[in-house]
Amino acid sequence: MKGVSGWSRQRHAIAYWMILPAVAAMLLVHYIPMLWGFYISMHDVNLFTMVDWINAPFIGFQNFIDGFNSATTTGARALKALWNITVYSVVAISAGYVIGLAVAILLNQDFWGRTLMRGLILLPYITPDCVAFNVWKFIFQSRIGLLNRYLVQWNLVSEPPIWLIGPPALWAVTIASIWKGWPFAALILLAALQKIPPELYEAARVDGATAWQQFTMITVPQLRIVSVMLILMSILWNFNAFNQFFIMLGRDPGIAAEVPSTLILREAFTNLKYGIGSALSIVLMLILLVITTVYLYALRGTAGAEEV
Amino acid sequence: MKTRKMRVRSAKKLKRFATYLVVLLVALVVLVPYAWMISGSFKETLELQSSDVTVPGLRPSWIPRGPTLRNYREVNLTVPMLRYFRHSIIISLGTMVAATLLALPAAYALSRFNFRGRGVYTISVLATQMLPGILFLIPYYLIFTTVSRHIGIPLRDTYGGMIFTYTSFALPFSIVMLRSYLNGIPLEIDEQAMIDGCTQLRALWTVIVPLATPGIAAVAIYAFIMAWNEVLFASVLTGRSTKTVAIGIMDYITATGANWGGMMAACIVISIPVLVLFTSMQRYIVEGLIAGATKG
Structure with missing residues (x-):
């Protein structure tokens, strides 16, 4: 934590008063509910017990067992949801990063209209999710959609595909999410590119390095720390993805495009099995924790990664 | 040659x-x-x-x-879009004010004081960003209903409840963003003001706040946009009297009919506040985003 080093100890009492309101708000909304979440996951909180859920019967890990029992609808869906979100995340994060990096390098060149383009690429990022994904839903419509219009017109398909039902739905959402997500990567990577001292490239050119060598020997190592952080944030965001699935596919996306957030939401608030919903969301959090730990451990050589 | x-x-x-x-x-x-x-x-x-x-x-x-x-003329005909719009405005403005007022002292304390627990606090602020929203939605909802029943204060489907919820969502990032802005203001300025006889809090209000106005404005706009766009909690905690545009817009597509034209018109209308606010403060928000993402 770099920055202003701060004043000596005697004035500390006031610092605690200053953070108190923020601490209280976050305790009440984040930390206390989270602890109750562990409690709920161990109790049989459902339609009948929810009125007095604090006194719901204790059932140990039964919710976790039921939640992943592949003989039940929920269990089968939970396993499929974890698989789907992994596929979705891997594709969305890699595509978002590669496109973001390519555009960042492009925007780091000197050309006419560069400032305008830098503003333009922010558009998808700042557009509200509810707007962007509803527009994509419109584009992916089977009979009246823009995509199918060109697919049919250019004879790429004979029958217009139905995008938002069944297995293609996952890809439709992935494409929309990549469109919405890459500008953030581009923004962060462009800022990092601009911090690379130009002397490095000048020296490399004097030594006769090719453009590709300059990219692999200077650009890639210089972007490493930022990339590690960016990809970590992308993993966390994408594994928790909800808005795009809920908006484009509705409350029940179907098993082929089910993801943990939509499954948990339905399990808790439609089927009123709060206990199983809580258990599933705790498993989701633990998976994220493991991924984050492994990821940071694998990259521990990277200076700065531990800082966060 | x-x-x-x-x-x-x-x-x-x-x-x-x-x-x-x-x-x-x-x-x-x-x-x-x-x-x-x-x-x-x-x-x-x-x-x-x-x-x-x-x-x-x-x-x-x-x-x-x-x-x-x-x-556009009939945007409010089949779906009460203007009512959703009013709900969203009230909730977003409330969140904006509350988040800014809470984030400012916290960010100032993190920036200025080397108090015991500063590191732990910073990590706990950042950690909340990584948790799946759905993880605390279920207990939060159950606590909401229990509190309402025992104390008699309705929290579900009320402006107060929604503003409170969104304020704490906006807080972590607001604090980080504002702290990095305040770190750019030299400590000597506070000290100078205090030598001139200001108390700590007076120095914050009369000297630092005016200097940090762009950073504060960026945080305020971030909080507004966050509340305006939120979908998950709004889908569960809002009802008839607080439904926000982010959820309400889905009413154009129902089982009986799809009014895509109306929905696209509504999409444009609800994007306007976000676009205007973001554009007005683009530089500071972008800087804050980058700082928040890279400096942690």
Whole structure:
């Protein structure tokens, strides 16, 4: 934590008063509910017990067992949801990063209209999710959609595909999410590119390095720390993805495009099995924790990664 | 010698041409959905319903066949969009004020005081950003209902409850963003004010707040936009009297009919506050985002 080093100890009492309101708000909304979440996951909180859920019967890990029992609808869906979100995340994060990096390098060149383009690429990022994904839903419509219009017109398909039902739905959402997500990567990577001292490239050119060598020997190592952080944030965001699935596919996306957030939401608030919903969301959090730990451990050589 | 120069020049020209080609492609990819949204918002319902990709004469077109403003005029006809709009404005403004007022002292304390627990606190602020929202939605909802029943204060489907919820969502990032802004203001300025006889809090209000106005404005706008866009908690905690635009817009598509024209018009209307606010403070928000993402 770099920055202003701060004043000596005697004035500390006031610092605690200053953070108190923020601490209280976050305790009440984040930390206390989270602890109750562990409690709920161990109790049989459902339609009948929810009125007095604090006194719901204790059932140990039964919710976790039921939640992943592949003989039940929920269990089968939970396993499929974890698989789907992994596929979705891997594709969305890699595509978002590669496109973001390519555009960042492009925007780091000197050309006419560069400032305008830098503003333009922010558009998808700042557009509200509810707007962007509803527009994509419109584009992916089977009979009246823009995509199918060109697919049919250019004879790429004979029958217009139905995008938002069944297995293609996952890809439709992935494409929309990549469109919405890459500008953030581009923004962060462009800022990092601009911090690379130009002397490095000048020296490399004097030594006769090719453009590709300059990219692999200077650009890639210089972007490493930022990339590690960016990809970590992308993993966390994408594994928790909800808005795009809920908006484009509705409350029940179907098993082929089910993801943990939509499954948990339905399990808790439609089927009123709060206990199983809580258990599933705790498993989701633990998976994220493991991924984050492994990821940071694998990259521990990277200076700065531990800082966060 | 001459030919080499020419070759270099033509290679440069080619590179230039390729650059603009790629720029054009990027711009196209970004803009197509917006163009389709705008085009759709001017189409008659009949045109949208009768269009068919398989029939060459009826393919959905970029230019509306009979452009109309009806979707805008009747944006409130089938879906009470203006009411949702009012709900969203109240909740977002409330969140904006509350989050700014809470984030400012916390960020100031993190920036100025080397108090015991500063590191732990910073990590706990950042950790909340990584948790799945759904993880605390279920217990939060159950606590909401229990508290309402025992204390008699309704929290679900009330402005107070929603503002409180969103304020704490906006807080972590607001604090981090504002702290990095305050770190840019030298400590000597506070000390100077205190030598002149100000108390700590007076120094914050009279000297630091005016200097940090751009940072504070960026945080305020971030909080507003966050509340305006939130979907998950709004889908569970809001009801008839607090439904926000982010959820309400889905009412245009029902089991009985899809009013895509109306929805596209509503999409444009609800994007306006976000676009205006973001554009007005673009530089500071972008800087804050980058700082928040990279400095942690």
